[in-house]
Amino acid sequence: xxxxxxxxxxxxxxxxxxxxxxxxxxxxxxxxxxxxxxxxxxxxxxxxxxxxxxxxxxxxxxxxxxxxxxxxxxxxxxxxxxxxxxxxxxxxxxxxxxxxxxxxxxxxxxxxxxxxxxxxxxxxxxxxxxxxxxxxxxxxxxxxxxxxxxxxxxxxxxxxxxxxxxxxxxxxxxxxxxxxxxxxxxxxxxxxxxxxxxxxxxxxxxxxxxxxxxxxxxxxxxxxxxxxxxxxxxxxxxxxxxxxxxxxxxxxxxxxxxxxxxxxxxxxxxxxxxxxxxxxxxxxxxxxxxxxxxxxxxxxxxxxxxxxxxxxxxxxxxxxxxxxxxxxxxxxxxxxxxxxxxxxxxxxxxxxxxxxxxxxxxxxxxxxxxxxxxxxxxxxxxxxxxxxxxxx
Numbered sequence: 574x575x576x577x578x579x580x581x582x583x584x585x586x587x588x589x590x591x592x593x594x595x596x597x598x599x600x601x602x603x604x605x606x607x608x609x610x611x612x613x614x615x616x617x618x619x620x621x622x623x624x625x626x627x628x629x630x631x632x633x634x635x636x637x638x639x640x641x642x643x644x645x646x647x648x649x650x651x652x653x654x655x656x657x658x659x660x661x662x663x664x665x666x667x668x669x670x671x672x673x674x675x676x677x678x679x680x681x682x683x684x685x686x687x688x689x690x691x692x693x694x695x696x697x698x699x700x701x702x703x704x705x706x707x708x709x710x711x712x713x714x715x716x717x718x719x720x721x722x723x724x725x726x727x728x729x730x731x732x733x734x735x736x737x738x739x740x741x742x743x744x745x746x747x748x749x750x751x752x753x754x755x756x757x758x759x760x761x762x763x764x765x766x767x768x769x770x771x772x773x774x775x776x777x778x779x780x781x782x783x784x785x786x787x788x789x790x791x792x793x794x795x796x797x798x799x800x801x802x803x804x805x806x807x808x809x810x811x812x813x814x815x816x817x818x819x820x821x822x823x824x825x826x827x828x829x830x831x832x833x834x835x836x837x838x839x840x841x842x843x844x845x846x847x848x849x850x851x852x853x854x855x856x857x858x859x860x861x862x863x864x865x866x867x868x869x870x871x872x873x874x875x876x877x878x879x880x881x882x883x884x885x886x887x888x889x890x891x892x893x894x895x896x897x898x899x900x901x902x903x904x905x906x907x908x909x910x911x912x913x914x915x916x917x918x919x920x921x922x923x924x925x926x927x928x929x930x931x932x933x934x935x936x937x938x939x940x941x942x943x944x945x946x947x948x949x950x951x952x953x954x955x956x957x958x959x960x961x962x963x964x965x
Contacts, residue, residue: 599923600922600923600924600925600926601926603924603956604956604957605948605950605954605955605956606661606662606663606664606954606955606956607950607951607953607954608634608636608655608664608667608945608951608952608953608954608955609636609667609951609952609953610951610952611951611952614638614666614667615640616638616639616640616653616667617639617640617641617642617643618637618639618642618643618952619636619637619638619639619653619667619952619953620636620637620639620643620931620947620952620953621636621637621687621688621689621767621875621931622634622635622636622767622931622932622933622945622946622947622953623635623636623689623690623691623702623767623768623769623933623945624691624769624933624934624935624943624945624955625691625692625693625700625769625935626693626935626936626937627693627698627700627741627742628693628695628698628741629698629741630658630938631656631657631658631741631742632656632657632658632660632661632935632937632943633654633655633656633691633700633741633742634654634655634656634657634664634945634953634955635652635653635654635670635689635691635702636652636653636655636689636953637650637651637652637653637686637687637688637689638650638651638652638653638667638669641682645687645714646685646687646705646707646713646714646715646720646731647682647683647685647707647709647710647711647712647713647714647720648682648685649680649681649682649685650685650686650687651669651670651671651672651673651685651686652669652670652671652672652686652687652689652702652704652736653667653668653669653670654667654668654669654670654702654742654745655667655668656742656743657955660937660938660941660943660957661937661943661955661957664955670702670736670745671686671689671702671704671706671734671736671745671748672686673685673686673706673708673734673748676708677708677709677727679708679709682711683707683708683709683710683711684706684707684708685706685707686704686705686706686734687704687705687707688704688705688764688765688766688767689702689703689704689765689767690702690703690704690765690766690767690768690769690770690780690781691769691770692769692770692771692772692778692780693772694772694778694801694802695772695776696772696776696801697801698739698741699737699738699739699801699802700737700738700739700741700742701735701736701737701770701778701780701802702735702736702737702738702745703733703734703735703751703765703780704734704765705731705732705733705734705762705764705765706727706731706732706734706748706750707720707721707731707732708727708728708732709727709728715731715762715764716762716785716791716816721761721762721785722761723758723759723760723761723787724758725752725753725756725758730752730756730761730762731762731764732750732752733750733751733752733755733756733763733764733765734748734749734750734751735748735749735751736748736749737749737802751805754804754805755796755805755807756784757787757807759786759787760784760785760786760787761784761785761786761787761789762783762784762785763782763783763784763807764782764783764784765780765781765782765783766780766781766782766783766793766816766817766818766819767817767875767931767933768781768817768819768875768877768933769819769877769879769933769934769935770820771820771821771822771879771880773822773826773828774822774826775826776799777797777798777799777855778797778798778799778801778802779795779796779797779820779822779828779855780795780796780797780805780820781793781794781795781818781819781820781830782794782795782796782807782818783815783816783817783818786810786813790813790814791813791814791815791816791835792810792811792812792813792814792815793810793811793812793815793816793817793818793830793832793833793848794807794808794809794810794811794818794830794856795808795811795818795820795828795830795855795856796808797855797856806855808852808855808856808857809856809857809858809859811830811832811850811852811856811859812832812834812848812850812859814834814835814836815832815833815834815835815848816832816833816835817832817833817875817876818830818831818832818833819831819832819876819877819878819879820878821878821879821880821890822880823851823880823888823890823912823913824887824888824912825853825912826853827851827852827853828851828852828853828855828856829849829850829851829862829878829890829912829913830849830850830851830852830859831847831848831849831869831876831878831892831913832847832848832849832850833847833848833871833873833874833875833876834846834847834848834866834871834873835873837871837872837873837898838873840866841898841899843867844866844867845866845867845870845871845898846864846865846866846867846868846869846870846871847864847865847866847868847869847871847876847894848865848866849861849862849864849865849866849868849869849913850862850865862913862914863914864913864914864915864916868913868915868916869892869894869907869916870896870897870898871894871895871897871898872895872897872898872899872900872901874894874895874901874930874931875894875930875931875932876892876893876894876932877891877892877893877894877932877933877934877944878890878891878892878934879891879934879935879936881936881942883960883965884939887910888912889908889909889910889965890908890909890910890912890913891906891907891908891934891942892906892907892908892909892913892916892934893905893906893907893932893933893934893944893946894929894932895929895930896921896923901928901929901930902925902926902927902928902929902949903923903925903926903929904923904924904925904928904929904930904932904946904948905921905922905923905924905929906921906922906924906934906942906944906958907920907921908920908921908963908965919964920963920964922958922962922963924944924946924956925946925948925949925950927949928947928948928949928950929946929947929948929949930946930947931946931947932944932945932946932947933945933946937957940959940960940961941957941958941959941960942957942958942959942960943955943956943957943958944956944957944958
C-alpha cells in the first residue's frame with residue numbers, strides 16, 4: 574500500500590474507533606429504568622419482553638416470569654405484566670396475568686406459559702395478550718422433536734392462549750384457548766410471535782405468528798381480524814426455516830414482516846441478516862423485500878419493528894436488535910425513512926455495547942420512542958429516545 578493511502582487508512586480506522594468509543598460512552602450515560610434483576614419479586618428471571626401503549630397512554634410491559642431458572646419451556650413460568658402511567662419513569666410491581674396453575678392435576682412446572690405478544694385495538698381500546706402454553710411434556714421444548722406435535726389436544730400440542738383487558742390493563746380475563754380455531758391440525762405448532770401486534774390504518778388487527786409445519790419445519794406468518802378480534806384469519810407462511818417475526822404497516826398500506834432466520838446460525842457472510850418479506854393482501858401472497866438478508870445483521874435473535882407517522886406526513890420505521898452477526902450484544906435502534914430499503918448509519922443509536930438480546934419498541938408519545946429489552950445491566954430495562962436524536 575502506498576504511504577498516503579496507508580496514512581488515510583490508519584486515520585480512518587482511528588476515527589472509526591473514536592466514534593465507536595464515544596457511542597459506547599453515550600450508551601453508558603443514557604438513563605435506564607430497571608424492571609427486574611435476577612431473583613427479584615420471588616422470580617429467577619424475566620425474559621421475552623413485549624410492550625404497547627394503551628389508548629389512555631398507559632405503557633404495558635409483558636414478559637415471561639421464569640420462576641426457577643432462565644431456561645425455556647417446559648418449566649414453571651407465567652406471563653407477567655408491569656404498568657407505567659408516567660411514560661416509563663416508574664413501573665407498578667409485576668403481576669401474573671396468564672397463569673395455568675396446576676391444570677389437569679399436573680404441577681405448575683408442567684403448565685408453563687411463554688413468549689407473549691401484546692396487541693391494542695386502537696378503535697375499541699381492547700388489549701390482547703397471547704402466549705404459548707405447554708401442558709405436561711417435562712423436559713421438552715416446543716420447537717424441538719415432540720415438544721409440540723400435530724393435533725389440537727393439550728396432551729399433544731402446545732396451545733395458543735389469550736387474555737384480554739378492556740380497562741387499559743388494570744384487569745384481565747381468564748385465559749382463552751384459541752388453538753382449535755387457528756391451528757392447522759397437521760402442523761406441529763402454531764404460536765404467537767413475541768413482541769407486539771398492530772392496528773392498521775383501516776382498523777384491521779394484525780398479529781405476527783410462527784409455527785412448525787406438517788414436517789416440523791419452522792415458518793413465519795401473520796394472522797388478522799376485521800371484526801375487532803372476534804374471528805381471525807391465518808395467513809400463508811411468508812418464509813420457512815424461520816421463526817420469531819415483527820410486523821409493521823408501510824406507507825402504501827402493505828405489511829412488512831421482519832423475520833429471525835435460522836440460516837444465520839451458519840451464515841456470517843455479507844448475506845447474513847434479517848429475512849424481510851412484504852404482502853399487500855394480508856398474507857395471501859408474499860414477496861421478498863430488497864433489504865432481505867444483508868441490511869440488518871443478526872446473531873439469530875428476536876427483534877422489534879414498528880412504524881410511526883411523523884407530523885410532516887412521512888412514515889418512519891424503527892428497528893431494534895443486537896447489532897452483531899455472532900453475539901447477542903450491541904443493542905441498537907435504527908431508523909428508515911424509505912419503507913426499510915435503507916437504514917443509514919447516521920440514524921442509529923447504540924444502547925448497550927455489552928449486551929442486548931430480545932427487545933420490544935413502543936411510541937411513548939408522538940415525539941418519544943421507548944424500548945424494553947434484555948440488557949447487560951439487568952434482566953429487563955426500559956429506555957426512551959427523543960425522535961430528534963435520530964434527526965427526525
